[in-house]
Structures are given as C-alpha cells and as structure tokens.
Amino acid sequence: MLRLHGFAVSNYYNMVHLALLEKGLAFETVEVYGSQSEEFLAISPRGKVPVLQTEHGYLSETGAILDYLEDLGQGRPLLPAEPFARAQVRALMREIELYIELPARSCYAEAFFRMPVDAAIKDKARGELMAGIATLKRHGRFAPYVAGERFGLADLYFLYSLDLAEVVAQRLFGLDLLEGFPAARALLERLQQNPHVQMIAAQKEAGMAEFMAHLRSKA
Numbered sequence: 001m002l003r004l005h006g007f008a009v010s011n012y013y014n015m016v017h018l019a020l021l022e023k024g025l026a027f028e029t030v031e032v033y034g035s036q037s038e039e040f041l042a043i044s045p046r047g048k049v050p051v052l053q054t055e056h057g058y059l060s061e062t063g064a065i066l067d068y069l070e071d072l073g074q075g076r077p078l079l080p081a082e083p084f085a086r087a088q089v090r091a092l093m094r095e096i097e098l099y100i101e102l103p104a105r106s107c108y109a110e111a112f113f114r115m116p117v118d119a120a121i122k123d124k125a126r127g128e129l130m131a132g133i134a135t136l137k138r139h140g141r142f143a144p145y146v147a148g149e150r151f152g153l154a155d156l157y158f159l160y161s162l163d164l165a166e167v168v169a170q171r172l173f174g175l176d177l178l179e180g181f182p183a184a185r186a187l188l189e190r191l192q193q194n195p196h197v198q199m200i201a202a203q204k205e206a207g208m209a210e211f212m213a214h215l216r217s218k219a
C-alpha cells in the first residue's frame with residue numbers, strides 16, 4: 001500500500017494528502033518532519049516532505065509524486081486526458097509554486113514564527129508575489145476551478161499556497177493579495193467547503209503545537 005510520509009502542518013504534504021483522498025486511493029500516513037539525518041536523506045534526497053513510499057521505492061518532490069499518482073491510472077483523474085490541456089495544468093502548477101509559494105515561503109519565518117526576515121528579502125518577495133498573482137489572474141480560468149470546470153492538480157497548489165501567501169502579504173506588507181481577484185477568493189471559499197479539505201485543516205490545527213515545539217527544539 002502507498003504510504004505518505006510527512007506532517008500535517010506542511011502545505012506540500014497537504015497537497016499530496018488531498019490528491020490521495022480525492023483520487024480515492026488506499027494509503028497510510030507516516031508522521032515525520034523533514035530533516036538532514038542520514039536516515040531521512042536516504043528516502044528524501046533534500047530532506048524534505050512529502051515522501052511517498054511505493055512498492056518500487058521512495059519518491060519525493062510534490063510535482064513528481066502527483067504525476068506518479070496520475071500515471072498509476074487509478075481512481076479519479078486530477079489531470080485532463082488531452083496532452084495540451086494537461087500541459088496547461090502543469091504550467092499553472094509551476095506558476096503558482098515558483099511565483100507565489102516560493103516568494104511567500106521566503107517570508108514564512110517572520111509571518112508565522114516571529115523570526116525577522118531581512119528587509120531586502122521581504123522587498124523582493126513582495127514584488128514577486130504581486131507578479132505571481134498577476135500571472136495567475138492572466139492564466140487561471142477559475143471556471144470555477146483554476147484550470148477549468150474540474151477540480152484538479154492546479155487546485156491543490158492554489159489551495160495550499162494562496163492561503164499562506166495571503167497571510168504573508170497581510171502581516172508583512174499590509175496587503176490584501178486577493179483584492180480585485182474575486183474569482184480566486186470564491187474558489188478558496190468553495191474549496192474550503194470540501195470535507196477532505198476540512199479534515200486536512202483539522203489535522204493541521206491538531207499538529208500545530210507539536211510542530212512549534214519541534215521548531216523550538218531545533219532553534
């Protein structure tokens with residue numbers, strides 16, 4: 001059986017967790033934090049979660065894991081069948097990750113953990129975030145899902161990147177990232193009604209105190 005390694009506060013872990021639930025695949029979870037221990041690096045070369053344990057071995061990197069799950073051809077598809085439409089979804093996933101999630105991530109320490117981030121990094125993140133949102137506005141279809149009429153892989157990146165990016169923009173820059181982007185706001189609200197999303201949110205909430213203690217133990 002597939003085993004998903006990671007922890008419920010991780011947004012990338014939650015992308016794969018939601019994919020497995022929405023696809024209806026059988027899986028187990030194994031709670032583990034990312035680390036640079038030799039033991040963990042043996043299953044995740046960069047020491048990050050999520051990691052998917054399969055009958056063939058361990059797989060890391062969320063995009064690769066999601067592709068693998070689609071390639072299994074089991075459960076509900078989260079990519080369209082037609083090659084160009086699939087490529088468009090992948091482009092949206094990359095755009096959300098590179099131009100929204102990663103700039104926001106450079107500021108998570110200050111936004112969520114009260115650890116100051118260098119002003120130059122924050123300045124850069126702010127510009128990149130605005131450009132990332134403009135990119136999504138141009139490319140996303142929001143009909144009502146990011147790539148069109150069906151829920152799919154781009155929605156996983158959207159849901160678990162925009163929520164954090166919004167908090168970063170609000171707390172660090174006093175900006176409402178989705179101002180003037182009602183379709184994105186409506187989609188976030190729609191996705192939050194999904195019972196799997198609600199279950200994952202409850203697990204995140206439940207895991208937060210332990211995660212904070214883990215961070216403190218590393219500091």
Ligand SMILES: N[C@@H](CCC(=O)N[C@@H](CS)C(=O)NCC(=O)O)C(=O)O
Binds near residue numbers: 010012033050062
């Ligand atoms: N590029 C990776 C990013 C995953 C990632 O950043 N995971 C974070 C948790 S959200 C992590 O494991 N951090 C632990 C660490 O860096 O020590 C992916 O797509 O899976």
